Amino acid sequence: MEPVTISSAREITGVLGIPGDKSISHRALILSSLVKCSVQITNLNQGEDVAHTKNALELLGVNIQNGGNGILKVDCLDRFVQPKSPLYLGNSGTSARLLMGLLASCEFKTHFLGDASLQKRPMKRVMDPLSLMGVSFTDTNGCFPVVQRGTSNLQSISYRLPVPSAQIKSALLIAALSADGVTRIIEPILSRDHTERLMRFLDIPLKIYYENQERVLEITGTYIPNKRKSLLLDIPGDPSAAAFWIVASLVVPNSNLRINKVCWNPFRNVFIDILKRMGGQIQTIARESQIGEDCVDIFSKTSSLHGIEISADLSPSLIDEYPILAIAAAFANGRSVFRGLRELRFKESNRLETIEANLKACGVRCYVQNDDLFVEGKGFEPTTFPIEIYPQHDHRIAMAFSIFALASAQPITIHQTETVASSYPDFYRILSRFSDFNSGLIFC
Numbered sequence: 001m002e003p004v005t006i007s008s009a010r011e012i013t014g015v016l017g018i019p020g021d022k023s024i025s026h027r028a029l030i031l032s033s034l035v036k037c038s039v040q041i042t043n044l045n046q047g048e049d050v051a052h053t054k055n056a057l058e059l060l061g062v063n064i065q066n067g068g069n070g071i072l073k074v075d076c077l078d079r080f081v082q083p084k085s086p087l088y089l090g091n092s093g094t095s096a097r098l099l100m101g102l103l104a105s106c107e108f109k110t111h112f113l114g115d116a117s118l119q120k121r122p123m124k125r126v127m128d129p130l131s132l133m134g135v136s137f138t139d140t141n142g143c144f145p146v147v148q149r150g151t152s153n154l155q156s157i158s159y160r161l162p163v164p165s166a167q168i169k170s171a172l173l174i175a176a177l178s179a180d181g182v183t184r185i186i187e188p189i190l191s192r193d194h195t196e197r198l199m200r201f202l203d204i205p206l207k208i209y210y211e212n213q214e215r216v217l218e219i220t221g222t223y224i225p226n227k228r229k230s231l232l233l234d235i236p237g238d239p240s241a242a243a244f245w246i247v248a249s250l251v252v253p254n255s256n257l258r259i260n261k262v263c264w265n266p267f268r269n270v271f272i273d274i275l276k277r278m279g280g281q282i283q284t285i286a287r288e289s290q291i292g293e294d295c296v297d298i299f300s301k302t303s304s305l306h307g308i309e310i311s312a313d314l315s316p317s318l319i320d321e322y323p324i325l326a327i328a329a330a331f332a333n334g335r336s337v338f339r340g341l342r343e344l345r346f347k348e349s350n351r352l353e354t355i356e357a358n359l360k361a362c363g364v365r366c367y368v369q370n371d372d373l374f375v376e377g378k379g380f381e382p383t384t385f386p387i388e389i390y391p392q393h394d395h396r397i398a399m400a401f402s403i404f405a406l407a408s409a410q411p412i413t414i415h416q417t418e419t420v421a422s423s424y425p426d427f428y429r430i431l432s433r434f435s436d437f438n439s440g441l442i443f444c
């Protein structure tokens with residue numbers, strides 16, 4: 001895709017719908033393939049990451065049809081078949097890890113492939129516990145490509161998560177459904193709980209309790225789904241996608257925005273709390289909950305932001321929002337410090353480095369010390385014209401710096417804009433409502 005040059009925005013005003021939540025969309029597809037009834041899914045995230053999960057399930061024999069009116073139908077399946085070709089999962093870490101869990105009990109070999117970025121991401125963190133359950137792996141140095149062979153004799157384990165990761169936790173929860181006995185997953189530090197909520201919504205027996213201040217998830221193997229004819233899963237809006245427009249509305253003058261039906265999960269809405277602590281004028285009103293998740297409409301308007309210190313213990317709940325929070329910090333008065341961002345180094349890009357390099361390109365005074373990010377708000381340094389952003393093929397970096405451009409005094413050119421298709425293919429179409437920008441993009 002052509003680079004896009006974005007100039008400062010008119011006000012960010014109006015009502016926005018938001019794509020279906022990416023994390024929940026992966027889980028809705030994967031768990032639908034297990035519930036042994038026909039499932040209809042609405043508002044599935046339309047990005048490439050979720051499409052990779054869908055394509056992989058189809059290669060495994062799951063019949064998924066477009067039912068019209070934005071409805072996707074997932075048919076009931078007896079057992080997965082060995083895929084005739086490798087499962088190519090593009091840029092999607094969530095597809096990779098959750099599908100490895102799903103196939104843990106399948107006696108066949110599966111080749112997992114990914115793009116250059118996915119090939120750099122750590123898979124040992126999910127292969128280690130799956131190996132303890134009896135899964136074998138070959139042709140791997142702990143990264144993709146991976147050849148996995150599952151086992152019908154999958155063993156339950158008791159496993160304390162060494163890193164707070166919803167992807168690893170979910171892979172193990174899904175694998176545990178087919179294991180012999182009771183699997184215990186111990187979470188010393190909590191991460192997003194969409195899998196747990198959806199499992200409960202689907203009546204999958206899952207015990208959750210606390211022991212020595214750690215959360216324990218207990219799941220009994222050889223899951224037999226409840227008998228039912230059909231099921232409807234309506235995916236709530238993605239808070240991480242909403243975060244871009246919320247920050248835009250806070251930093252662009254004369255803005256007043258409403259975003260409808262956003263998932264209000266306590267592990268995903270922490271950025272709202274952070275933005276409010278920075279002085280952001282944000283309000284919510286409750287909507288009906290969807291598939292076990294609370295939902296809200298979010299109202300935000302132009303605000304005078306000030307810097308903030310964010311402690312390391314919040315990082316699992318802010319992990320996808322640090323890029324856009326760094327933009328909020330750049331337009332706030334005073335210094336912001338984001339602590340404990342080590343896990344950001346293992347995302348679609350090394351996000352800590354990518355945020356720092358691109359903030360500097362925009363003239364923001366910032367630095368990284370150990371795993372902490374320091375941002376001096378406002379007081380930008382003189383820059384060359386136009387400013388150029390290289391997102392390192394990372395969708396959240398491209399979107400965050402596009403929002404920077406909306407509030408910037410200078411035009412900013414964003415390269416590799418095609419990367420937004422991972423999670424939010426419509427992003428630049430929406431952005432064109434707020435700013436004239438120069439690109440080869442054509443919107444129908």
Ligand code: S3P
Nearest residue numbers: 023094164165166167168319320
């Ligand atoms: C996700 C979990 C997070 C997040 C990712 C989606 C998920 O990753 O960064 O975008 O859907 O489970 P980790 O759990 O590995 O931190």
